[in-house]
Structures are given as structure tokens and as C-alpha cells.
Amino acid sequence: MDEKVIYEKVKESVVEALGVDDDEVTPDAVLFDDLGAESLDLLDIVFRLEKEFGIKIPRGGIQADALAAEGENLKDEDLVVDGVLTPLGIEKMKQSMPEIDPSRITEGFRADDIATLFTVQTFVSITKKLLEEQGK
């Protein structure tokens, strides 16, 4: 599916879930900081996208995907120790999620806090990836 088509549907889901205006939603808008989302709203967006696209976004799947250690001779503990990103984990997160402001991911950043930095584009990318995996 074309990324523009995905973006329009993601945008619609964000508008409906957050009750924000159409023109506030841009690819780089940060859901928490710019659009006033809370954790319940992220769940709302995830459920709407699952329904709209017929996909299943796994729990923590967005972060887990960005920190996937497979295929690179890396172990989980090379990237995350006690929930905190290692310097290598920080680098990998920045590479995997280029849409996120890299200056916000600093030493001591917890892997589970990455959701606070999600942008609209984050949801476009994960949806695109999951659709491709399903051959859609």
C-alpha cells in the first residue's frame, strides 16, 4: 500500500482518537508533546489502526522492532540493561527511528519511555512495515 494512502488513514485515526484539528496533524508532530496525547490515546490509535488495516500491532512492538537484536550478532543486553538503553541501544534506536528527535534520547533513557517521543510518522512506518510483512 502506498505510504501516502497509509498516512491519510493514520492521520484520520489520530484526529478521531485525539479530537485534534486536521491541520495540527503533520508527519513530524510528536503525539505527546505536540498533540497532547496520553497513554490511553496511544492505545486508541493502535486499536483504530488495527481495525482499519487488519493488522496486529504487538505490545511494545514499535520499540521492540527498533531494538531488534537479531541478525546482527547482538544480544538483548547489548542494547538494553535493566530497562535502560545502552550507548549502543541509543545508537540503534536513533537509526531505526529517524523520525524521532535524536537529541531527546540521551544517557539513562528507558526503552519503555520511547513511546513519549512517537510521531505521526512512527505509526505510518510501523503500519507500512506490518502491511508489507502481510504482503498487502
Add this chain to the structure above:
Amino acid sequence: MGIGIDIVEVSRIEQMAREHEQFLTRVYTDHEITYCTKKKNKYQHFAARFAAKESVLKALGVGWGRDIKWTDVEVVNDPLGRPQINAYGGVKKLMEQKGISEILVSLSHVSHYAVASAQLVKGK
């Protein structure tokens, strides 16, 4: 040691439950669903439990994600009706790492809002 507080609109929880069939099972344990569903104002009880889960995470200083799921924090009531926290999975592991033996929680709800506060107790 760590405290957390959260407030939730009851109508928002009701809307989520009505619009998304997976909401209740993704966020609440079977025990919580059974308990709340029996109540007259069930969405107030669901909302209070949602606030409790958020307040526990705030007290622990973490967010939901890779290692922590919503059902890792469960609210149960003791025989006197006082709410207590059962921790599982990633939350239990985090408590062990931080040397926390117990999490105290207090809930309150009225027709429109539910609030909860949580306090961490260090092990002896």
C-alpha cells in the same frame, strides 16, 4: 521512595471499551474484568483501575512498552474491600530490581472522574 497519581475521565474509558473490543482484555486481567463487570457503575471501577495502573507506573518511573504490559499491574480487593496491587511480569521484575516489597494504592471515583495514587514500599 516513589509516589504516583493519575486521574481518568470515566467517559473516556467507557468510549474505549465500547469502540474497541480488545480494550478490556488488553488492559485488564480476568479478575478485574469479572469484578468491575458485576458493579452497577462498572466504568467508574474500570476507570479507577486504569488510574491505578498508571499511578503505579508513575511511581516506578517507567512507561508501558517493550517489557511492561497493562495486565502486569492488577488491582484486587482484600476481604475488607481495600484495594491492593498484584504485580506480574515486567513490573514484578522491576520491583525486585528496585528492592520494593509492596505497592500501596488508594482509589476514588465519582460519576465523571476516577483517581488513584500509588506509593512504593521498600523491602525490609
